[in-house]
Amino acid sequence: MPKISQKGERMPASPIRKLTPYADKAKLDGKKVYHLNIGQPDIETPDGMLNAIKNIDFKVWAYTPSEGTLTYRKKLTEYYNKLSYGITPENIIVTTGGSEAITIAMMACLDPGDEVIIPEPFYANYNGFASQSDIVVKPILSFIDNGFALPPISEFEKLITNKTKAIIICSPNNPTGYLYSKEELEALKELVLKHDLYLLADEAYREFCYDNREFMSPMHLDGLDENVIVLDTVSKRYSACGARLGCLITKNKAVLTTALKFAQARLSPGMVEQIAGTAAVDTPDAYFEAVNKEYTSRRDTLVSALNKMDGVYCPNPGGAFYVVAKLPIDDADKFCQWILESFSYENQTVMMAPATGFYSTPGAGYNEVRMAYVLNNEDLKSAMICLEEALRVYPGKVISSRAEVLSSN
Incomplete structure (x- = not known):
């Protein structure tokens, strides 16, 4: 059997899409999945x-x-x-x-x-x-x-x-x-x-x-x-x-x-x-003003909810529509798979991207996740309730006080 190229072997898989089979399985099991893993806006095209x-x-x-x-x-x-x-x-x-x-x-x-x-x-x-x-x-x-x-x-x-x-x-x-x-x-x-x-x-x-x-x-x-x-x-x-x-x-x-x-x-x-x-190019300025206002609101919803969770820290971003948050977890890759595969709250769960995939330095981002605030505010609120409940019961939770989290940032 012919062998694939060494370049093909070295080519990294997408950290954003690699958990898709687990999200698909969760949906087949009847769970609602809040997709915060990928930057696909829900804003209408002009x-x-x-x-x-x-x-x-x-x-x-x-x-x-x-x-x-x-x-x-x-x-x-x-x-x-x-x-x-x-x-x-x-x-x-x-x-x-x-x-x-x-x-x-x-x-x-x-x-x-x-x-x-x-x-x-x-x-x-x-x-x-x-x-x-x-x-x-x-x-x-x-x-x-x-x-x-x-x-x-x-x-x-x-x-x-x-x-x-x-x-x-x-x-x-x-x-x-x-x-x-x-x-x-x-x-x-x-x-x-x-x-x-x-x-x-x-x-x-x-x-x-x-x-x-x-x-x-x-x-x-x-x-x-x-x-x-x-x-x-x-x-x-x-x-x-x-x-x-x-x-x-x-x-x-x-x-x-x-x-x-x-x-x-x-x-x-x-x-x-x-x-x-x-x-x-002729899209009116009013379109962008409305979009900017909507994303600002979504950012505020997400960042506020995250920073109220025990052991969680999320800086307030100045642009784009992503956040990277530090969670009280042992392994972001394991957690992002676990929350899809083994957890649900009121038959809902959350899909996120492990931040490890956005680093090249080994070990960096092990307790961080990236979330895209491309869902409406109500869905974001529901997703954050679901995430908070997941963090309460995650087997690999790392216990630290709120004071410790704040003092380290």
Whole structure:
């Protein structure tokens, strides 16, 4: 029997989806499962996107240019220049989802064996994308105690070698919801320029910033035009995860030329998706204002409920729609499986993602979980009641007083 590749053996499974069989079994057993494990919003997709699809009148479903249609790239330029990115359509390559933007950027900028530094916990699929390209991820720990702020630049310096080629950041962050400040980005700028590195900025959650906090992109910093590559997607902004439409943005002409070769190899992004994406740019501000208000309310519901539970600590995130919470448990992977497989409260249970899957450092996140507040407030309240009851009876519960939890954070 032929053997699969060594790369296939090394390719990590998704920590977000690996518990799906247990959730499916719970549903077959008649339990209601509250899905807090994955960032699939329940907010309705803007009417403009859906109507654009309904009103399509082309006669041939044809290839599009490898870099994306000029119509869509022009429309995207309107959107980004309202944010003061100062780009032209030539600075954009349209991709099949944000995932492809990340993989193309990695392949265009790094060779096999090169190293990329990523503050952790980080979006779990970065590991998978790096594995595909034989790139080495060098994680740098951030900590729940200070809300997962950017680690000190001195810690980055310790990791930099002659193989270090890039740093990846995600702000607002998945999985922590942390929003990087201007001061943190300025510090990264100096580091990137000092060591002549690429700075890949995953901005999938740009629209989701709370408490009047201001989003800032590395694109807003002077002197980084040759270093910054923005990775973006319509998935979260327009609640259109299934569209699989993203883009790569940079002012570095060599990166654009190289990235286009990878884009040509996969032929083209979808026509229908770009038609919908073009219409999406005209989504009224009122849509985002309502969404932001709703997510702020959901965040407050979730964080408040978590921090009232005995032995639980959850920092208040500044953006995105995720939290990472520390629970009084022995093993997050075991707990997240147990709550689906062996527990129910009033015939309900909760699906979460063990935070271990968002770390590369062995042992990190062993008592943390990621939750996405993509359910309505009433469902979130019910899910938190269920979680609190589960923590009361979990066999691997770690006993600590509320004072001990607070004093350690």
